[in-house]
Amino acid sequence: MASRGVVGIFLLSALPLLCLELRRGIPSLGIKDLVLLSGRIFLLLALLTLVISVATSWINSFKPPPQVHRKEGEEENEKRQRLARKKQQEAQGEQASRYIQNVLKPQQEMKLKKLEERFYQMTGETWKLTTGHRLEVPDLPEEPSETAAEVVTVALRCPSGRVLRRRFFKSWNSQVLFDWMMKIGYHKSLYSLSTSFPRRPLEAEGGLSLEDIGITVDTVLNVEEKEQSSQ
Template sequence: MSNSNRYVVFCVLLAGVCFISWKRSLIGVKDALMLSGRGLILLAVCTLMIYMIQRLKSFFSPVCQEPSASPLHESSRLKQEQARINQQNKHNEKTSDYVEAVIKPRQNLFLQQKMERYHRMTGETWKLSQGFTVGEDESETHDDVDVNETPYQRAKRRRRLQTAAQVTVQQDVPKEKTVIVLPDEPQPDAEGVVKIALRCPSGRTIHRRFLKTWSSLLLLDWIKKSGYPPALYTLCTSYPRKPLLTAADVSLEDAGILVDTVLNVEEKDPSTT
C-alpha cells in the first residue's frame, strides 16, 4: 500500500473513532482534536522512519543483478538476429547485381565516350580503330595469285595497283564553291529604289538598297551571303506576317515590296520542308 493510501485509511479511522467517542460522550471535543493531532504526528513519524529505512537498505545492499534470460527468450533473440543477417545478405546480393549489370556498364560507356571525344579533339582518331597485325595488309587473298611469282614481280604489281588507286582519288576533284555576287547598290535618289532591312535571328539588322525591278531571288542570295542559307531560313514580312514570294520570274515589285521594307529572317519549320 502506498503512503497516500495509508494516510487516507488512517485519517478515516481516526475520524471515525473521534466521532463515535464524541457521540457517546466518552471524550470532549478538545480531547478529540488533540487525539487527532497526535495521531497525525505519529503517522508522519512512522512514514519518515519507513522512508529512511528503505533508503538505508538500498544504500547498503549490493546491486541486484538482472535475472538471466530464459532459454525461450534467448532462442527467439537468436532467430531474430539470424533473420536480420539473412535479410542483409539478400540486400547486399541485390546491390552487387545492380552494380555489375547497370552501374559498371554505364560507367564504362561514359568513359569510352570521353576517350573518343578526347582523341577527336587532339586529332588522334587513329587510336579509336582496332588496328591490324603488321604484314596483315600485305597478305594475298586473291585466287589468281601466282605461287611462282617472284618478290620483285609481286612488289611491281602492288606499286601498279597503288598508282591506279592514287589516280582514281585524284580524279574525284571536289566541286568548286559557288561565289555569290550581288549587283552594286543603286543611288538613293535613283528611280524605283527601295531600302530593305533584314532582322536576323542573331539580333543584328542589315540594310541594302535594291531596285524594284530586280528579281526577288537576289534577296535569297543576300541572306545566303549573310550566313543564313535559304535551305534552312526563309524571309517573312513584318505585318501582316507571311512568307515572302521569291522566284526567278518574280520581281521585288511583284513580291509586294513597293516602299522601304523590313523583312524577318526566320528558321524554316522542319515539318513543312
C-alpha cells in the first residue's frame, strides 16, 4: 500500500514536467522524438517503482512479527491465573471431600441406624441392637402331633403383634418355653413371659414341668420387654 502511494505521488509530480516539455517542443517534435520521450518517462517510472519496492521490502524486514509484540508481562499474568485456578480447584475438591467425610457420611450412618432401630422395634427384636449378649439358638424337641395325648397348645403374643403357636407335652420341662422365645428372636435377658389373665410373670424354676407351673390347658403367653435398670 505504501509503495503504491509513493508511485502515485511521483506520477503526479512528473505530469507537469511532461506537459512543459510537450509545450516547448511541440512545433519541432516529431513522432520519433515523442516515442523516445515516452520511453524515457516509462523507464524512469519503472526505475522509481523498483527502487521504492526494494526499499519498502527492506524496511519491512526490520519490523518484528505480530507475535513478538506480545509482552512478557501478559504471559506471566496468564501463568499466574492458570496456577490460581488450579489451586482453587484443588481447594474446592478437598473441601468437598471433607464435607462428605465429616457431614454427609455421619448423617447417612445415623439415618441408617435409626431405620434399623425402628425396624427392630416394630418386629420386637430390639435385643439385636444391644452388645454384650451372645445369641444362643437352643434346639427344641420335635413338636408332638395333634392327636397325641397330654399335649397343650401355647401361643406367644409378641411385641410386634404377631402370634405364634406350638404344641408341647405337659411333662416337658418348663424351660422349653423360654427356649422357644429365644428361637423366635427374643433373648431371655431382655424379654420375659407372662400370663394374660390374670397377668403374672412366668417363672421356670429348677426341673418343673409345664404341668407343674400351671400350664395344663391351651394357654396364651405374652412376650414382654424387661425394664432395664439404670446403672
